[in-house]
Amino acid sequence: MNVVRQFGVHVLQIYWERRSYRTAIALGTITSLISLVQFLLMGKFLQDGNTFNGIQGYGGNIISFLMSGSVFTGFVAVSLGAFSNHLQIEQRTGTLEAAVVMPVPLTRVMLYSGAGGLIGTTVGSVVMFGLFGVVFDIPISVNLLATLAVLALLVLTLGSFGLAGCGVLLITKRGDPVRWGITTLTTLLSGVMYPISILPGWLQAVARALPTTQALDGIRKSLLTNADLGQVAPALGHMAIWTVVMLPLGLIMFTTGMSRARRAGSLGEY
Incomplete structure (x- = not known):
């Protein structure tokens, strides 16, 4: 009985702790529903069979299409999290107040942290493309200058969104609706797992307006077709x-x- 009671107390503790972060709970719930929609759309795409309409403009290879989407999401994550990841570490360790008054500006330290993550993502992406390219004989035709230009502007664009998300995170403590919104829209509408051509017409218009949709299109063309x-x-x-x-x-x-x-x-709160 003691074990059951202790377990019950532990569950209640988790419940009351998470209940205080209503933004994070709401975003997590919506994410679960959106993930279901994403997989339904992926299933619709795969029903096309061997032709896979919508990817011919990127070379027509399904593996390279999905792999480039996977690499892209890594850059999206590190760009959006360049600031907030470091900020949350400072919050969890209780050192944010001290970091704010340090001689080195907090934004500069966050930039250093983001740059480190960007280097790691770049190295990992190159290794993955090289390895899978050999194993699966994936056709890759890279225009390095164009690829770097698209990635550089992607980092700058999403870093701006990430900075806005940090402002919200300083107030909510957990649950960054800006970062969540961009990540969700990217995975659902930007063509990461399936081409946007399978979406309803009005959603295609929304998708094309997103910076991540345009960036992914540019990266796939420069990475796979030498654009x-x-x-x-x-x-x-x-x-x-x-x-x-x-x-x-x-x-x-x-x-x-x-x-x-x-x-x-509340700088010291988490």
Whole structure:
């Protein structure tokens, strides 16, 4: 009976702890539902059979299509989390207040942390592409300059969103709706696991407006079909517009979140 009672107390403790982070709970619940929709769309795509309509523009190879999508999500994750991952570490260890008053600006330290993650993701992606390319004989035709240009602007664009998410995270402590929103829209609508051509017409319009959809299109073309800078220029221009809008907005939201947390005396809370 003691074991059962102790287990019950432990479960209640977890419940009351997580109940206090309502944003995180709401986002987690919605994510579960969206994941189901994502797999249903993936199933619809696979029903096309051997032709796999919608991927011919990227070489027509299903393995390279899915693998490039997997690599892309790694860069999305590290770009969005460049700031918030370090911020959450500081929150969990209770050192955020001390980090804020250090001589080195907190944003610079977060940039260093993000750069380290970006290097690791890049090395891992190169190794994975090389290994799977040999094992599965995947046709890869890379235009390095175009690929690097798209990735660089992707990091800058999503880093701006990540900075905005940090401003929210400073207030909510757990549950970053900005990062969650971009990640969810990317996996569901940007063509990571299936081409956007299988989506309803109105959703295709939404998908094309996303910076991640344009970035993934540019990366697949430059990585798999040797597309040059001129051919990925539409993707670069689209992301540049998003960056011009989001970078100042991200800075404002981060500064506002930091100011509110300081006034509330909640920098040390997690």
